[in-house]
Amino acid sequence: MENPYIPYPVRIDEIKTETEDKSLKTFKFVFLNPEDEEKFSYRAGQFAELSIPGIGEIPIGIASSPTEKGFVKFTIFKTGKVTSYLHSMKEGDIMGIRGPLGNWYPWETLEGKNVVIIGGGFAFTTLRSSIIYMLDPENRQKFKDIHVIYGARSPGMLLYKDELESWAARDDLNMHITVDSCDDPEWTHHTGFVPTVTEQEGPAGTEDTYAIVCGPPIMIKFTQPVLDKLGYSEDRIIMSLENRMKCGIGMCGRCNIGKEFVCKDGPVFTLQQLNQTPKEY
Amino acid sequence: MKVIRIDKNDWAEGIEKIRKTYSLIGPVKEKFYHIFANLGSGQMPDMEFTNSRISPKYIIYPQSEIILKCSMNAEEEDYKIYREPEDKEYKEKAVLGIRPCDADSLPVVMRNFDTDEYKDPYWLRAFETTTLVGLACDAPCPSCFCTSAGSGPYNHKNLDVMLIDNKDHYLAEIITEKGEKLAEAAGWQDKAEGIADEIAKRKSDAESKIESNVHTDNLAKQPLLDLYEATSIWEKAAFACINCGTCTYVCPTCWCFDIQDEVYGREGFRIRNWDSCMYPLFTLHASAHNPRGTKLARLRQRFMHKLKYYVDKYENGIQCTGCGRCVRLCPVNIDIRRICNMMNSYDPETCTCEATVS
Amino acid sequence: MKNLLEHMGIEPERLHFSWISSAESTKFVDVATKVTEAAKSLENKEKKFVKTKPKVA
């Protein structure tokens, strides 16, 4: 019997501070046992429990893409007990990863379709995974137009800055970067909130267009009516939820929204599904 | 089905025999009520009891259990690498005198711990190595409602052996292979013939003594969100609720847990503890947002889970076997029978329901 | 607090209160030595309120 509670041991290979306030760091992990990497085979949109022995576990979306080999990456916001401890750890330290857990963005459904990715703040992690996945030379032709709308409070709070710029330079991806406010005259991208930019730049909702929305509750709240206006139907709006979790395998009972568990039946749901469940997220 | 007659004079001798291969657990009167406890050498189960105050779920699923261990000593090989504790022993054990309602809770809980995708090794191993020697209920509590909750005082469906107290002897129904093995080990072989009618009569007598019931026929048909939004059900009950975890901890079918890390000296432990949906901390986000931040939301979660989400998810009845413990022990008298009947009779058109306890 | 701890069965010798200013280093040493000696001289060596391993299943 496979024990789903035992984490794979990993070593912290690289730590990168992402934002100017140092509240977000990206951790690159390498598996101690190479065969574990194979067992940890994931899809973009899934998450894992990062396990620090003696401290605890924390569910985090996987920021690396399945097309990137040899490591896994997570971007972590410093907030509670486990994430604060994690932020104090160093390259070379040993910890654990348990997963991959949960479902993923519906890649089969999205094939042959236009995809609009809308993200805000530090909820951009599994969206990075998705973008890298879709831009992979083997995968790019599977999708039609790709739009990415990503916003943060200020330029210094944007994640993955180098990658953002390289995506913006590509012609097979429509990149719309925005910040809430900015006094830097050199700033070449948008200024304004994500819902507003979505209204201006987002493609119209058609039978063939799907939106993946991931961000803070306030952004989601104001983006929904915009998508509605653009003509997106509820089953073409895809969202990823977060709830307090412990087991990550649908057993410990805390993350449910109605009869679905965010950890096992989610975290990815369509708006249509969410409208049929209690709003306990 | 094979039925064996066990003379009460031979009972103790049989128990001594099975003690060699099984560790024994049985009802013991402690302070002023019964609990299920390990029976020390020579100790006999006290079979003169109604039921244990707390459900015996902790036999399979301990309230606190070390699930993983690692070294916190950088010199050692398993430094910060969690593994199963090597001293976890799953010796064959036998539970003597468990009541049918408590045995019937096990498959209810198993649906959570044994799924297609994941299996909980601790619960399953403990379950597999346990033989359940049940005791049919001839004098149920006034607050028991097992017969309307998928169980019953003579329900042997989830037992390995069921004992029926018959004055100077027990009649023992041998239900499974596990039960057969235990009866053999005990040397209980005296077949009782021609007593099927008598057992059937005892069964219907016992069932007729269950005075209380719940109505569940309508639960599956009720629209989920209508029940969720039915303030008339939740508001008054939520007022009284003090959000303690009594109902969830005494319940045989509540399974929620928390996982905690602790470090002592140079050893790290990952411990699983029972948790309760009644506590605000259960769902609190690190951002301080709480999806079930109100007392009402938490109380609703408990009853919606037992009586609606579970019903819809598994299509196998309610997540309750009618043992009545939460009814008897809730400090503020929140009665699942009343809530269940309200949910069952709720009319979304008029937003009304019938609050009855019978 | 001291009363309640003693009520629960902590020996009076194990809990000690003193006013010591940050300048009174010698007093601190004296008190610390006295308290450790008092605790060590107790017949019962069992450590109370010290967890060495979680006593759970």
Place this chain on the structure above:
Amino acid sequence: MKSYTDNIKEISKRLLKEDKVDMVIGYRTGSVPLMHQPFFAQNQEEVDEFVWDSNCGLNLANYITDRTERIGILATGCNSRNIAVHIVEGKIKREQLYIIGIPCKGMVDRHKLSAMADGDITSVEDENNGSITITGQNFSKTVDKAEVLQENCSVCVHRNPVIYDELAAEEVTEQKRDDVDPYARVKEIEALSPEEKWAHFDDLLSDCIRCYACRNACPLCYCPLCFVDESNPQWVGKSIDHTDVRTFHFLRAYHCAGRCTDCGACVRSCPVGINVRDFTKKLEKDCLELFDWEAGLNTEQRPPLDTYRPDDPEEFIK
């Protein structure tokens, strides 16, 4: 005690009718014997569900913390003292409350009665003459109420409410501390050796399942985040390890020092019958002896442990 119930209903109906309060907090008959349910009435019909007898043992002050409505509330001696503590600690305003004082003759101990019964109790009759009749499937037993009172009630010296707007019955005669020794049990424990004391509390807490019913039934335990739930830093482990269990009980009791009115809600609510008062009663005794203090006797004075007086005892500092 029919007249108690009738008077309570009458007063409550009047208060709601005259729009003096938005709700009245009382009890309604429970669905099982010995267990009435805290209940709020907002109209005449709901008031008719009210009941008062010897099974109203929880503390209603628990239900007013941080509420903003105008509330009518029933209050016995101990309940009224906890309301006073709430007012002192700023958890409710005196002006919001209309206190219906209930001179109290004590609540019965559900654990004691269950232990006395020959089987399961199906009904309880609370006679006016001071006796209680319990009935079950094959038995019926009448006992003297004094014998089955909750221990805190039998040694209570504040049976009449200390603050109220109106009484629902004539005041009752108070018991004197010289006649009933409230601290007899504390003294018994004090007489034990440290080892015996330790063993006593080990045994006392051996069945604790950490359901927190004692804490949550307590009107003093209103902290939004209890120290046992705090994770950063984590003060107490969450398992049922006996060290953690004892830490929880002893620190919780300590947080109630000088505030506890010995209402007994903690003991009454405990599903496994732990006498949590073995901790709190000691603190109550100390507060009386060291500070001449009893909790909740007025709405002005703060409890001794959050005030400083130059003459505070300091014999423990050496």
